[in-house]
Amino acid sequence: MxxxxxxxxxxxxxxxxxxxxxxxxxxxxxxxxxxPPSCAVTLDPEKVDSTPPFDETGLKQIGENEYQLTIVASAFNYDVGNKDKLVQIPKGATVHFNVTTKDVVHGFELVGTNVNMMLEPGYISTYTNTFDKPGKYTLLCNEYCGTGHHLMTATIEVME
Amino acid sequence: MLKSIRSIAAADAKLTMAHMFVAFTALLLGATAGLLQTLVRSGKVTLPAGIGYYQILTLHGVVLGLVLTTFFIVGFVIATQSKTAGEYSSKERKFAWIGFSMMTAGVALTATFILLNEASVLYTFYAPLMAHPGFYIGLTLVIVGSWVEGFVIFHRHAKWRKENPGQRTPLLSYMGVITMLMWQIATLGVAATVCIQFIPWSLGFTDTIDVLVSRTLFWYFGHPLVYFWLLPAYMCWYAIIPKIIGGKIFSDSLARLSFILLLLFSIPVGFHHQLTEPGIDPFWKYLQVVLTFLVVIPSLMTAFSLFATFEMRGRELGAKGLFGWVRKMPWKDVRFLAPFIGMVWFIPAGTGGIINASNQMNQVVHNTIWVTGHFHLTAATSVILTFFGIAYWLIPSITGRKLTAKLNKLGIVQTIVWSVGMAIMSGAMHWQGLLGGPRRSAYSEYAGNADTAAWGSYQIAQAIGGSILFIGMVIMLVIFINLAFFAPKGQEEFPVGTVADIAGPTPKVLENWKLWIGVTCALILFAYTIPFIDIIQNAPPGSPGFKFW
The missing domain is CATH 1.20.5 (Single alpha-helices involved in coiled-coils or other helix-helix interfaces)
Structure with missing residues (x-):
């Protein structure tokens, strides 16, 4: 040619x-x-509350300044282990996120960080991030899940 | 009184115009919904009468992403086929009308359930959100109807080949065939998920749905869908614009080769929309990222050919130096200006696309409003400005009317208004997305933290841009109605470019359909077989349906 x-x-x-x-x-x-986050572990989406580690949501220290943060998403809520929907971690902490959804597909985005993944029923989504800058980080749903989609939120606060 | 002379047979013109009426009605509805969305998200306006934000968002996506585009494209290809490969036989025409009727009935059905608030699932309808079965059945009708019309387009092309043995087929006809071929192969995925998964599930025949399988089948279709919007714009850029500027097509064979490459690399790439999803092996994600990026090659070829055509024409008219040709282009001819501005917008639009598909970088922008900004540059600017640029001559040309100087001027105003509105809206979307602002969300203050509070001004800018775009839409409809019903009768050119003398002969292999369809299928099987088996074998229990609106 x-x-x-x-x-x-x-x-x-x-x-x-x-x-x-x-x-x-x-x-x-x-x-x-x-x-990119590609965890292949599955669970029964209708039995999330009784499947470890999701039977106990919230922050758990697993090493020196290293934490596991277990969160269950559902319409239109992130269960981060407390009613204030606020997780406080020290500066420099490494956090392993363990997240799943009980109902529809949700997003999991921590504004201003690289933590951004899809939550799909039956799958566990994982990602690890180290927080070097103090401040309040908004966790929000970035995949449409219903009328209250834009109200789904929580805060992760990195303390000095 | 001038005589009305149509550029294609009256019966074929009627067929194309039927598609155009649906397409421009969709533009009216969809752009109005778009305006309302930007107003709501500015935080200054609330919708009356219990209309939901996500209901109009669903309407916006369905009528613009699926209805406007598909009807315009099929109508346009029907016309170019009639012009270059010959008038349809009455049997072909009958089948085309059957296809059109199915598509229109499907649109009416789907729209009804959206308006009844039974299907606020957005145009991607991700499971396990479950809409009314009528929503899915309507979409199936649209797709099956488009298949019927696609086969009519293939049939016409084959007929031309039979009647002109050994000759090179008309370029526009060849390109129309590739456009519809890509569509037929890609829609198999969405048809499979809708017919095998969604419809039985929403009717209650099955209790649960496999979410990841449905998403994978959807995105098998979702990415070629955007190339399906782009290819008719390429048809105009490659084969119609050269005639409008009085020049020649740079190379027939390179144009065909780039269409073939786009066909090959448009489908086995859907995982780049699923990069942040669990359950898919990262090796296969990366492999599909590589295949995604191979479209860079035909894109570079296209950019070269187009600007070579411009430069050749400019020099013919006496232009000197590297950029002398710029001054020789017919800037006051809207048939050139609108698609040209579309091409220019494709440079930032394509750059954004490279960022989106970049394996890791995707995580920064995934599902942020950056992505919305991106496809409002590609689809809603590059493609739609080219479609408008086509409409300016196509409508009068096939209805036997004239594009008057006044309408030409109004078209120039439309192009400028659209560009300004989009620059503001899409620009603000890109920036807000980089700051983390999510797409597809109504106004929200979230947890009241400083990071999300910084988004307010961007959302206001989007409402300003959206309002300007709304004005642009109204101007376009005024032009369309004038061209279809009121413009003076006469003859308007149907521009079909001819190939430059310096271009070499076209290799026969480019018309070997068995070969190219075979390679396309092989690439799809290569990219999808193993991960798809993986997804099915390791599937978690399925999901029941939810209606959260």
Whole structure:
């Protein structure tokens, strides 16, 4: 097929850039471990309340400044283990999120962080984040779940 | 009084116009819903009479994302096929009308249940939110109707080939076939989930639904859906614009090759919409990310060809230097201006798309209003401005009327109004998304923390942009109605580009459908078989339906 010389240069340059880009993304994912949340553990979505660890929601210390935070989402609520829907953690804490939903699909987004994942009935979603900056972080639902979707929220406060 | 001369057979014109009436009615409804959404989210307005925010959001997505686009595209391809591959036989036309009637009946059914508030599930209808069965049955009718029309389009192309053995098929006809072929293959996924999962479940024949299977089948369809919107715009950019500017198509074979590549790399890529989901192995997510990015190649080819066409024409008219051609373009011709502005918008739009699909970076923007900003640049600017640019000549050309100087000027105003409105609205959406603002959400102050409180001004900006866009929509409807009913009778060109002399012959292999359909299927099987089996084998217990609205 006839191809203009300039077009060959253009495509060679473009494809080369693309290759570099994909290799960088691949190394980041498979060598450095920056994979998107892809937990494969399942549970019965109708028995969430009696399935560990979701029978006991909230913050649990598991190491030095290392925590497990178990949260159950349902329309239109995040059960973070207390009525104030406020989780307080010290600065520099590493938090392992363990989250699932009891009913429909929900989102799980912690504003201003990389914690952003889908919650689907029957699946556990996990992600680990280290909180270096103090302040209040809003947890919110970013997948439509019904009329109260925009009211689904909680706060994670990183203390000095 | 001038004589009315149509560019295609009257019966075919009638068929196309029927699609256009549905499409522009959808524009009216959908853009009005869009305005209301931006107003509600500004926090200054509440909807009257118990109308729900998510109800109008569902309406907005369904009538613009599915109805306006599909009807416009099918109508447009029906017309280009009639123009380049010959008038339809009465039998073909009959089938096309059957398809159109099914689609329209489906739209009416689906819209009814949305308006009755029985289906506020948004246009992605994610399980286990369960709408009224009528909502799903209506959508099925739209899809099956479009298949019938697709087969009519294929049949016309095949007929032309038979009647002109050994000849290269008309470029627009070839492109129309690829557009509908991509649609047929992609909609198999959504048809499967709706017919096998949603309809029996919503009718109560099955108790539960497998959520991840339904989402995977939906996104198998969801990404090629956006290329299905884009391909007709590419048809205009590649094969119609050159004629409008008085130039030639840069290369017939490269145009065909880029359409083939888009077909191949549009479908086995749905996981890039599911990157943050549990239950899918990250290896397969990455593999589909790689396949997603291969569309960069036909996109670069397209950019090169288009600007080569502009430059060749500019030099023909005496332009000198690198950018001399810019001054030689017919800026005052809306048939050129509107699609050109659409092309320019595609540069930031495509860049945003690269960010979205970038395996890890997706996590920063996933389900934020950045994504909404993104597809309002791609679909609602690049594609729709090109569709408007097509409508300016297509409507008068097939109805035997003229695009008057006054309507041309109004079209230029429309293009500017739309661009300004979208720059404000989509720009604010992108920024708010980077700050974490979620998509698909009514006004909320959340927990009252400082991070979410910072979003207020962006939401006001979106309402301002949305209001400007609403004005743009009204102007477009005024133009459409004028072109369809009141513009003076006469003859308007149906621009079909011809290929430049310097372009080489087109390789025969590009018309080998068995080969390309085979490669498409092989790629789909490669990207989906193992993870799909995985999803089914490791499935958790299914979900009952919920109605949370």
């Amino acid at each position: 006839h191809m203009h010389k300039y077009e060959k240069i253009w495509l060679l340059f473009g494809t080369g850039t693309l290759l570099v880009f994909l290799i960088v993304v691949g190394i980041s994912a498979f060598y450095m471990g920056n994979q």
